[in-house]
Amino acid sequence: MTAVVIDEITRSNSLDSTIRAAQAGDSAAFEELMVLTERRVAQIAWAILGDAEDVKDAVQETFLRLYRFLGRYDANRDFSGWLARITVNVCRDTLHRRKRVFEPLPDMESTAPRADDELIHQSELALLRRAVDSLPPKERLAVILREVEGMRTEEVATALGITVTTVRVQVSRARAKLRAWIERHS
């Protein structure tokens, strides 16, 4: 446990010093910053966009914006929350540009043979994914970040630029709508 805490602190200090160096114009530090954060950025973008090519573009655009706005970053703020906010904004722009295509439900006949319960589970997951896709954009983002990605409510609030209370309200409403949607479509 102590080792984990020390590891966290070391990583955090390393991130802080990398950010400071990148802010000062050190290009190697900026590359290091990308390496430290790219997986987290990609995971958020993947959860929102659900398309590998879009995720690549979103990660690239996120880092370009990070480079442009790094000078404005206040070291007293939570860097990962700030970066998550940039990522969410990039993903929002991507979603505006394209109309999201719903993933088709798995075709029971053509799917390779699997155990029945596995097929049912996959079918339920696809239904749930479609239900999430049917949510209004704000509630959808809140529920994806909070419930799917497991981010803390405070982190979601920072990433979406809203209050903690609003996040709770949006997630609660989203859950109610998901329940109703699934009852209608199952």
Next chain:
Amino acid sequence: MNLDELRTPHPLRDADFAAIRARVKAEIAQREERPWLAMLLRFAFVASLLVVAVPYVRERTPEVPVVAARVEAPVIAERGALASSPAVVAASRAATRAGGEDAARPAGETPALHSEASRIEIITADPTVRIIWITPKESS
């Protein structure tokens, strides 16, 4: 069913990340090599906005009706030396500028003059206020 079951790891591999980092660095280097390009693009954007917006704004601006203003001769009945003094002329001009229905009174309707006295009448902006200055006529 829990929503966290929807969580799937992103499909990007190390090679994808390396390619993304390379593209980001190339883009940054390109921007830094040509800072004038950004300025030029901004200028072009503003110029194109102006080209589009100015005719549109002109088209939308309603024509201001031209009111034909006819300024009558100074409404001041003057006779004698006093009337030509600079103070009186200035006062009469100010009164004319101030307007009012009396300001447009035809010259023929100016107050009658006494034969022995000069009468200077200054019309103010307030139609209820009129300054009348009567002074004995200088003998020649």
